[in-house]
Structures are given as structure tokens and as C-alpha cells.
Amino acid sequence: MRYLVPVAGALSVGLALLSGCSAPQDAEPEERKPRASKAAERVPEPLTSAELKALTFKDGEVPQASEGGMEVTEFAAEEGESEFPPVSDPYCQFVNEIRSGESASAGVSQLFNWKDDIFAGDSVIAAYPAGRAESEFDRLREALDRCESYEGESYGGDYRARIEEKSTAGFGDEAVTFLEMIPMDHPKDPRERVSQFTVVRVGDVIATFLRYDLGHTTPFPADLIKKQVERLAEAQEQRVR
Template identity: 80%
Template sequence: MAGALIAGLAFLSGCSAQQDAESEEKKPRASKVVESAPEPLTGAELKALTFKDGEVLQAREGGMEVTEFAAEEWERKFPPVSDPYCQFVVDVRGGNNSSAGVSQIFNWKDSIFPGDSIIAAYPAGRAESEFDSLREALDRCEPYEGESYAGDFRARIEERSTAEFGDESLTFLEIIPSDHPDDPRERVEHFTVVRVGDVIATFSRYDLGRTTPFPVDLIKKQVERLAEAQEQRVR
């Protein structure tokens, strides 16, 4: 009798398990939603978002040339600087790891030294990780040596507090001591780097013996255009 009872329970249990499996199979399954990430902005699209003659009161008319560039066409013009962390900073601010970008020159009315912006687009999510790495590289960058069109140089990076632009922003100086016997002024370039979605924009302004930031109103306008262009792509 006991054997028959055990066998009966096993049979019922097997039936119950089979019924549960069949019931599970009959349930409607949630369809997988695959969201395709938008393609990065192209060089032509970025160029259309830059400033046109007459829009920048601080700049000379006809003095805001824009140049497109693509990562596959980029070639290093000088050997890497002596510190790899500093080289990463140089690469990011130049848009060298991006999928496409543009650079714009600003010839200011009140200065003989131009400023520039470099706007670089990245595949989805890449700009955020690039910005995280930039933050770490700035923390680790030691005084370094390198080469430029002006010859060999030694420089240091100094971080500065920054106004909040876009999704996140960083501000720092690149300072190069004078090598001119009659002019002790340091060469100072002020950088503000802003991430706007999948775009990183770098605004810089150069001066001698003093720090001259890139105009805040122009940074805000450029960031607004980049944000709006990306929002329209996902609507």
C-alpha cells in the first residue's frame, strides 16, 4: 500500500510539473525592445552648428575659419609628450580619438592671440568614458616636455574651478615658462572642456603673462546648439 501511495504521489508530481511547464510555454512572452543608438554627429553637422560671421561680436569679421577633421585622417604632427597622462589630455582636447570633429579659430578684436574651439563627436557612450579618463589624466599629469611649431617646451597643467556647462565640464591651464631672455612672461593657455551628450567641446584661449578665459557667453551658446541638435535626433 505504501509503495502504491508513493508511486501515485510521484505520478501526480510529474503531471503537475509538466502542466506548469506547458502553462509557462503558453504565457505571452515580452518582446525584446532593442533601442538602436543614434549615429554620431558628422563633421558636416558639427560645422553647421559652429558660429558664423557676424554672430560673435568679440571676433573680427571674416576671422572665424572652420575646419573639419576625421579620426581616420588624423596624423600626429609631433612626438608624444613625455608624460602619457598629459598626452591623453592633449589628445582629448584636440578631438584626436573621436569619430569626426571640427575646429574653429576666433581672431579677437582685443588681442593679437587667437582662440579656438574643437568640437568632437563620439559613438554612443564613448564621450562619457572619455571624459572620465580625462578627469583622471588631469589628476595624474606631471610637468612634461614636448615639441611644437615653436620648438621644444616644458609645461605644466593646473586645474581650475569651472562654471557648469553641458552634462559635465572641466577647466585647466597649460603653462609654459618663458625661454626668451628679454621677456619673462609665461605662455598661458586656458582650456574649458565640456561634454554635451556624445560630443566633447574644448574652448581655449592663449595669452602671455596672464590668464584670459574663453568668453562664457559663447561657450553657453555653442553648448545649447550641440544639446539641441542631439535631442532632435532622438525625437
């Protein structure tokens, strides 16, 4: 996984998520071929990590975030596997891999330390070869249809999670949003950690936006998702002109 969030018993700000869900162990999301191209045009190379980083938010552009609190980290597909074993359900494992850019050719993650919240948010922006993002998004939809609950392991130990409220979202070329619930098992605060994910495909890029809270849903700011999506779309349009 490219990023982590606190698991049961660990409320560290700025860590990002590891997760998964529940289906037959011998079943895996079927790999699909890229959708047929709509136009026989020159195929551009995928955006690089450096190009994606240049499209992220800079200090002063996000009024909701603290100054200096939006660190960006580049990653590449060849950087290696997760330190932890796959979660208990293969469909949920695929959801986790997509939202953290595991199979992308390049990507970046950005941290958002909010002024009014002790819990940080995150975005993961992953670029794919031409047509690959579409097929990966098809597989994501299938996996979300089957992913309901799962068990996994993280730095905080073993954890249990479930996925709820899966729906489409109005961003980019196609988008989905869903909630992930993880019991905190804290004797003085039994509230669940509720993480909301919005996953957006913009051309050959898949961007995931995460924000979490305890006991209720706090969505990632829609205006920031829209601005990030517009930048990604414009950058790809310029490449094919």
C-alpha cells in the same frame, strides 16, 4: 594633434596647441567601458563633421570677433597621427588627445580672431559613438588628476609645460577647466604663456575651448561657450525624437 598654438619663442596668432604633462612612463590612463545606457532607445549615429560645422558660429554672430576671422576646419579620425612624438607623460598625452579630438569619429575646429587681442582663441568640437564620450571624459578626469608637468616637441622646438588650477566648470553635462603654463624663454619678455582650457561634454560630443595670453589668464567668453553647448545639445535631442 588637431591644432597648434605658439610655443616658446613663437607668438603667431591663430596657431592652436600641442602639449602634455608628467607621470610614470609605464602608466597610462586605464581605458574604461562606456557607462551603462540610461534608456534602451534607438542609438543615433554620431554627428558628422558637416553637421558639426553647421553648428559653429557664423560671421556676425560673435561681436567679440573680427569679421571674417572665424575659420572652421573639418577633421576625421582617420586623417593620421601627429607629426610630433608623444609628450613625456602618458597622462598629459591623453589630455592633449582629448582636447584636440584625436579619438573622435569626426570633428571641427574653429578659430576666433578677437577684436581686442592679438592672440586668437580656438574651439574643437568632437563627436563620438553613443556612450563613448562619457567614458572618454572619465579618463580625462583621471588623467588630469595625474598630469602635472611634461616636456614636448612642436614646430617651435622643444618646450616644457605644467598644468595647474584644475576644477569643474558649469557647462553642459559635465565640464572641467585647467591652465597650462609654458615659459616663453624670450630675453625681452620672460612672461609665461598661460592657456586656459574649458572641456565640456554635451551628450556624445566633447567641446574644448581655448584662449591664451602672456603672464595672466584670459578666459574664453562664457556666453559663447553657453551658446555653442546649447546648439550641440539641441542638435542631438532632435536626432532621437
